[in-house]
């Protein structure tokens with residue numbers, strides 16, 4: 001177990017800025033997680049921090065160390081399964097998530113989502129390992145506790161076909177999303193009949209610098225920080241965008257990112 005004090009959470013989140021954690025613990029086993037949770041039941045868990053903005057100081061954050069299956073990246077699993085001739089994870093190319101974070105948030109999009117490929121998970125709940133069959137919704141799962149591992153449901157296919165599908169999806173995504181720039185992915189969930197990016201674009205924000213936050217010119221639901229952007233700037237920009245979309249489009253945007 002590695003215990004680090006006063007860690008700036010910008011280092012542990014893909015948006016690159018954030019408040020501090022008093023303590024960040026990197027754990028390598030279920031026993032270590034249980035020990036921490038027994039002492040700090042409100043400790044927060046972070047994967048790759050690609051869906052989180054740490055806006056306020058947090059007391060204790062648990063980061064799962066890379067030896068735990070749920071802390072490995074989707075890239076690791078996608079590549080492993082492709083070589084084994086197991087198809088299903090191609091949709092996940094471009095999503096910079098750990099397996100645990102991706103399952104918890106049911107990450108995905110128009111090419112598929114975690115709910116298509118996960119059958120059961122092993123989850124640590126109240127100090128016990130539980131096998132659970134998750135119920136998934138849009139960017140949501142019913143999972144309580146900490147995901148340790150998962151069982152996949154995949155189809156057999158030729159490795160070359162799998163790799164070529166992943167490549168095609170990456171090509172399509174990289175024309176539609178700013179994958180190489182720091183961000184927390186989509187800030188808002190899509191509304192019932194409209195994508196959030198369409199609503200933001202129609203409200204005039206696409207490609208604009210709003211309150212020191214750069215709204216992507218490629219996909220208006222991605223926000224980027226500049227060298228001087230603060231967490232408060234991002235929170236204010238979220239409010240500005242929500243207010244205008246509500247006023248002009250009569251739709252209330254709901255955050256997809258988690259704000260701690």
Ligand SMILES: Cc1cc2nc3c(=O)[nH]c(=O)nc-3n(C[C@H](O)[C@H](O)[C@H](O)COP(=O)(O)OP(=O)(O)OC[C@H]3O[C@@H](n4cnc5c(N)ncnc54)[C@H](O)[C@@H]3O)c2cc1C
Nearest residue numbers: 045047048049050051097098100101102107108146147185
């Ligand atoms: C460039 C970019 C592209 C993106 N594209 C997409 C996309 O196409 N589709 C999409 O859905 N999202 C996308 N995202 C958002 C993000 O990658 C997903 O939400 C992802 O699933 C978050 O995984 P993570 O490991 O970073 O989790 P984190 O952001 O660290 O955590 C997310 C949530 O999961 C919880 N969590 C993390 N690990 C565990 C665990 N082991 N057990 C229990 N709970 C856990 C955390 O407490 C938190 O509540 C994108 C983000 C970026 C930066």
